Amino acid sequence: MNEFIKTLLSLSFSGTLLLLLLLLLKSIYKNIFSKCWQYYIWLIVAFRFLVPIPTVTPMITVTDYLMEKTDTIKDRSNGAIKIKQNKVIAEKKDSVEERKQSSMITKNFCFSFLWFLWIVFALILFLRKVLHYQNFVHRIKKNSIEVSEVKILNILADCEEIEKISKPVELYHNSWIASPIMTGFFHPKIILSTEQYKEEEMFYIFLHELIHYKRCDMIYKWFIQIIICIHWFNPFIYLLGKEINRACELSCDEAVISCLGDKEKKAYGDVLITALKVESAYKNPDTSVTFAESTKQIKERLGAIMDFKKKTKLIKIITVFFTIAICICFSAIGVYASNNNIVSENINKTRKKDNLENTKAYMQSGFFHNSYLIEMGWNLNEKDKKSIASKAEITLKDKSKMTIYFYKETKEYAEDKKVLTAIKEVIEELRDSNLGYPKIKEPYIYRIDYVHSDQISDFVKKSYKENDIIGFSAVFSKLDVESQKKYYKKAYVQDKIDFFACIIKNMDKDTIVSYIKKAIKDENEAFFSVLLAQLSSKEARQLVKKQIKYFYKTDDFAFFSISLKYLSEKEKKMWLEQADKDEKEAFYFIISENL
Amino acid sequence: MQQISESERILMKIIWKKGGSALYSDIMTELEKEQQIEWKKNTVLTLLSRLVEKKYLKIRKIGRRNEYIAFVTETEYQTMQTHNFLNKIYGGNVKNLVSTLLQQDVLSPEELKEIERFWKEKKNE
Numbered sequence: 001m002n003e004f005i006k007t008l009l010s011l012s013f014s015g016t017l018l019l020l021l022l023l024l025l026k027s028i029y030k031n032i033f034s035k036c037w038q039y040y041i042w043l044i045v046a047f048r049f050l051v052p053i054p055t056v057t058p059m060i061t062v063t064d065y066l067m068e069k070t071d072t073i074k075d076r077s078n079g080a081i082k083i084k085q086n087k088v089i090a091e092k093k094d095s096v097e098e099r100k101q102s103s104m105i106t107k108n109f110c111f112s113f114l115w116f117l118w119i120v121f122a123l124i125l126f127l128r129k130v131l132h133y134q135n136f137v138h139r140i141k142k143n144s145i146e147v148s149e150v151k152i153l154n155i156l157a158d159c160e161e162i163e164k165i166s167k168p169v170e171l172y173h174n175s176w177i178a179s180p181i182m183t184g185f186f187h188p189k190i191i192l193s194t195e196q197y198k199e200e201e202m203f204y205i206f207l208h209e210l211i212h213y214k215r216c217d218m219i220y221k222w223f224i225q226i227i228i229c230i231h232w233f234n235p236f237i238y239l240l241g242k243e244i245n246r247a248c249e250l251s252c253d254e255a256v257i258s259c260l261g262d263k264e265k266k267a268y269g270d271v272l273i274t275a276l277k278v279e280s281a282y283k284n285p286d287t288s289v290t291f292a293e294s295t296k297q298i299k300e301r302l303g304a305i306m307d308f309k310k311k312t313k314l315i316k317i318i319t320v321f322f323t324i325a326i327c328i329c330f331s332a333i334g335v336y337a338s339n340n341n342i343v344s345e346n347i348n349k350t351r352k353k354d355n356l357e358n359t360k361a362y363m364q365s366g367f368f369h370n371s372y373l374i375e376m377g378w379n380l381n382e383k384d385k386k387s388i389a390s391k392a393e394i395t396l397k398d399k400s401k402m403t404i405y406f407y408k409e410t411k412e413y414a415e416d417k418k419v420l421t422a423i424k425e426v427i428e429e430l431r432d433s434n435l436g437y438p439k440i441k442e443p444y445i446y447r448i449d450y451v452h453s454d455q456i457s458d459f460v461k462k463s464y465k466e467n468d469i470i471g472f473s474a475v476f477s478k479l480d481v482e483s484q485k486k487y488y489k490k491a492y493v494q495d496k497i498d499f500f501a502c503i504i505k506n507m508d509k510d511t512i513v514s515y516i517k518k519a520i521k522d523e524n525e526a527f528f529s530v531l532l533a534q535l536s537s538k539e540a541r542q543l544v545k546k547q548i549k550y551f552y553k554t555d556d557f558a559f560f561s562i563s564l565k566y567l568s569e570k571e572k573k574m575w576l577e578q579a580d581k582d583e584k585e586a587f588y589f590i591i592s593e594n595l
Numbered sequence: 596m597q598q599i600s601e602s603e604r605i606l607m608k609i610i611w612k613k614g615g616s617a618l619y620s621d622i623m624t625e626l627e628k629e630q631q632i633e634w635k636k637n638t639v640l641t642l643l644s645r646l647v648e649k650k651y652l653k654i655r656k657i658g659r660r661n662e663y664i665a666f667v668t669e670t671e672y673q674t675m676q677t678h679n680f681l682n683k684i685y686g687g688n689v690k691n692l693v694s695t696l697l698q699q700d701v702l703s704p705e706e707l708k709e710i711e712r713f714w715k716e717k718k719n720e
């Protein structure tokens with residue numbers, strides 16, 4: 001539901017943008033491009049209102065730009081952080097998840113309500129239109145009399161021949177209508193008013209109506225009506241309807257007069273005026289095709305008739321280019337689509353850059369070496385490579401050369417020999433260490449901080465306060481043991497699992513075990529899991545074996561499932577049988593998932 | 596049965612003349628003979644389909660061509676029209692019609708005698 005409403009609103013917005021753009025440009029193209037083009041170009045707008053294809057080409061659309069803004073605002077308020085550092089992933093605590101869930105429920109309810117409201121209105125509107133039209137047609141039918149004069153039918157037959165219509169169209173006259181109309185999808189019929197038309201007049205009327213029929217203008221108009229029903233809440237959509245109605249008549253006139261001479265054009269204009277009479281109560285320009293309806297429109301049409309010029313080849317070419325331009329706008333405006341890759345919710349909060357995608361492909365870490373805190377990233381994608389401010393070349397100990405890239409914030413260090421040496425040594429250490437770092441080929445330096453050995457504890461304090469997890473964890477290892485212990489406690493008590501997870505690699509075994517016991521007592525699964533991961537598999541197994549019985553007895557699924565990962569297959573199977581015997585279905589399921 | 600227009604009647608007459616059924620092409624040929632007005636193809640088609648709808652004609656397809664068969668005979672039509680005329684103009688009163696015919700010299704005394712004889716024979720059947 002949410003996705004649907006979001007997509008609908010986005011479609012409405014995008015469509016309106018394109019609609020307004022085209023309307024704005026109308027004053028330019030009104031007298032240059034053919035009326036026919038001006039009629040069909042609105043199809044592109046109609047599809048922009050209807051079709052949720054995000055973009056045809058790989059460009060950043062207006063919608064993406066707008067959505068990214070609102071999404072990052074959302075991110076900041078939710079406080080969602082996902083940081084990958086080495087192999088440890090920090091997780092949020094359960095109570096925050098619960099809070100999120102209850103707000104999700106109210107959100108879902110609101111969206112469902114909106115969806116319900118939308119569809120009720122849309123359906124009612126559509127039904128009304130259909131019923132109104134049916135009613136109109138029915139009443140007209142009742143009062144319509146067949147035209148039987150052979151002379152008139154012959155004129156109609158001639159027009160049908162000119163327009164190459166094989167099946168003859170029925171002809172009636174009716175005293176209730178003001179101007180000739182055409183109705184019916186499957187059995188088309190032209191209905192004249194009871195005016196006494198001259199033969200020539202009838203000829204033009206028939207031509208006009210038959211062209212409407214041939215081009216399936218009725219279907220086009222109904223299509224637009226459906227879109228209007230879908231976007232009933234958007235005031236601009238009614239503009240679209242009006243524009244298209246106007247363009248419909250103008251383009252039909254154009255088609256009729258395209259093969260007429262001046263004298264005949266004048267005659268056609270005369271017919272228009274004759275056909276414009278007292279407005280009847282039965283006008284319905286949206287859903288049926290008429291000959292002449294409002295005075296204003298007549299003026300426009302008369303003007304267009306006399307000003308008609310066959311379009312030169314140059315104009316035709318310009319038209320094509322313009323159409324392509326409109327299509328590009330269609331694409332550039334874009335639309336919201338769920339699972340849009342460019343707007344990903346896992347934007348790394350600590351980076352101030354835009355357009356960071358896929359934290360998986362992007363590796364970044366902080367290193368502290370020679371009193372320099374170096375924040376480095378590598379394996380970036382093409383987009384981010386463009387914001388390079390400076391670069392430097394270093395020679396590693398194996399004589400290979402490597403280019404280091406600096407951003408705006410760090411470009412001053414590109415010339416600093418000491419910094420470059422520190423970077424070089426860090427890279428060499430990483431390569432030798434086999435800690436699972438992928439081969440670094442193109443490192444990017446985000447940040448350099450000089451932290452003197454006296455300033456270390458102040459720096460750690462500052463980064464803890466300012467939530468600078470990278471700086472904090474990089475320098476932490478240089479603290480004295482007592483201060484470290486203080487921070488373990490602080491991070492645990494303040495529930496900062498992300499900080500905790502980064503620094504526990506410095507803990508000794510006994511500390512870890514004591515914290516594990518604490519985590520079990522405090523029912524803190526996240527901390528438990530993270531701590532357990534720090535032990536060697538043998539140590540972990542020993543500990544788990546002792547505790548798992550307790551978890552089983554107390555029905556502690558979370559702890560049980562975390563512990564289960566450290567058991568052997570044989571032990572897991574034993575527990576599976578146990579769960580089966582005790583008929584503890586939930587446990588059975590958890591264990592079987594882990595086998 | 597619905598009323599048919601003058602032009603439709605002309606078509607019916609042609610079909611009746613052809614013995615109650617005619618192909619479209621036959622009808623067109625007959626119409627071409629009539630030199631007063633031109634009959635366009637679609638005009639004839641429209642009128643024929645109206646007749647079919649009003650149940651005066653039936654279509655039978657012979658290969659790709661259409662054959663139009665009269666559902667109503669000429670006599671039936673005349674009877675129907677006479678009844679309509681009688682009801683409309685004379686309020687269903689035959690006597691008034693006959694007296695008009697006589698008075699206006701539409702009907703001669705000899706013709707009237709013939710009618711009386713005809714009527715007597717009919718009664719005795």
